[in-house]
Amino acid sequence: MRKxxxxxxxxxxxxxxAPDGDGDVYPISEEFTAYASAEYPETLPTHVRPMLGIENAANVHFDTIVMGRNTYEPALRIDVTSPFAHMRQYVASRSLKESPDPAVEIVSGDVVAKIRELKAEDGDLGIYLCGGADLAGQLRDEIDELHVKTYPVVLGAGIPMFSEKYGAMNLELMSNRVFDNGLIFTTYARKR
Structure with a gap:
């Protein structure tokens, strides 16, 4: 089963x-950018990959991405309708009725059922939950791993990792690495 x-x-x-959805509050790390380009190239948008010299990089962890409408919106604002063209793309949205791109499938119904369908497919690569908090909250019980880039920044308020009522999710540490700007990249597996 895929993860x-x-x-x-x-x-x-x-x-x-940030509270307004701005994700540009985190300091750039050349060391982490190099790491992500090598280890997680598929998580970098297709239109950014040529600038990093990885336009033809193979997918390492994921072949499918799922994101919420608010996560998809910044790409649409710059006329990028297929931001992750190197993967299958799903956007969970109740408000988008039609996809602006044939390579992007809109999931307006039961997103949990869609994720279960994708997880049941054959394949070695996983499904990248890109965000946001509402979608992560809906899919909380389906999440198998968390890969968290924790930046040395305190926001005080903003969009949480999960928008949902209380419920403990027990995790097991898989790996932990500190980068030059204080970013801590931690991976966790869900204890089931």
Missing amino acids: LVYYMAASIDGFIA
């Missing part, structure tokens, strides 16, 4: 973005 992995950036107080 659903929530791969996200967060402040040390647990927010994935």
Whole structure:
């Protein structure tokens, strides 16, 4: 069975973005950018990959991405309708009725059922849960791993990792690495 992995950036107080949704609050790390380009190239948008010299990089962890409408919106604002063309793309949205691109499938119904369908497929690569908090909350019980880039930033308020009522998720540490700007990249597996 394929895994659903929530791969996200967060402040040390647990927010994935500022209250207005701005995710540009995290300091850039050349060391982490090089690491991500080599180890997680598929998590970098297709239109950014040529600037990093990885336009033809093979997918290492994921062949499918699922994101919420608010996560998809910044790409649409710059006329990028297929931001992750190197993967299958799903956007969970109740408001988008039609996809602006044939390579992007809109999931307006039961997103949990869609994820279970994708997880049941054959394949070695996983499903990248890109965000946001509402979608992560809906898919909380389906998440198999968390890959968290924790930046040395305190936001005080913002969009949390999960928008949902209380419920403990027990995790097991898989790996932990500190980068030059204080970013701590931690991977966890869900204890089932």
